[in-house]
Amino acid sequence: MLTDQMLEFELSSEIFANPVLPVSECEEMTKLLVMKYGKFLDGRFFKVRTGMQGTLIYAEIILQNENASFYYPVQARCEYDSTQASKKDTTLFLLDYIEQYLFEFFQDSEILLPLNWEEYEASGKSLQMKGQIYDLAAEYAADRLLNGGSDLLQ
Numbered sequence: 530m531l532t533d534q535m536l537e538f539e540l541s542s543e544i545f546a547n548p549v550l551p552v553s554e555c556e557e558m559t560k561l562l563v564m565k566y567g568k569f570l571d572g573r574f575f576k577v578r579t580g581m582q583g584t585l586i587y588a589e590i591i592l593q594n595e596n597a598s599f600y601y602p603v604q605a606r607c608e609y610d611s612t613q614a615s616k617k618d619t620t621l622f623l624l625d626y627i628e629q630y631l632f633e634f635f636q637d638s639e640i641l642l643p644l645n646w647e648e649y650e651a652s653g654k655s656l657q658m659k660g661q662i663y664d665l666a667a668e669y670a671a672d673r674l675l676n677g678g679s680d681l682l683q
Contacts, residue, residue, distance in 0.1 A: 544587050545580040549620045555579065558624060562590070562631075569635040573599060579620045584609050586616060588623035590631065597665035603627050603642060607656040626651050630658070 548555070555577040562575045576591040586609045593600040605623040609616060626649070633640050642660035649656050 544582045545578045545589070547580060549579040549581055549586060549616050562628070566631065566635055577624065579624075581609065581616065586619045586623065588620055588627060590624065590627045592631070597663075597669075598667065600663040600665045601660060602663075603630060603658070603660040605656055605658045606646070607654065613654075622652070622654065623656060626656060626658070630660075 558577045559575045562577075563570070566575075573592050573594045576593070578587075578589045578591070580587045585606050587604065587606045589602055589604045591600065591602045605627050607619065607623060609619055613619075614622070630640075630642065641662070642658055644659060644661050646657040646659050649658055
């Protein structure tokens, strides 16, 4: 069972509090993803987030439905090297790699990422990715039930 603290750390930690890309650019990317994958969404939608912690740049594309019974944060990170690329270019590289994964996922939903960070290489650059599909609606219902939420039993 996922606790609120686990979800806070895993899915919405302070990493994304200081985005690398402005919100307007993330929203524009979201629109592009919807245009490209709209026929596969089936009531789901995207959210794009970016951030940095220490020397690591993070990018995340979340695919979820309205009630969060399907919540799939796909995350990528890599070491930032200012001699190689700007923070923005590094972030766009990560988002592009996530988008390549989503293309494969929409072709075959059995293609899933590892639950823990795993190394990949693209264009001669190392990065790490992970992802896990959650049913947050069921997790929250279970939490309420375990915490004495008798309203769920009626």
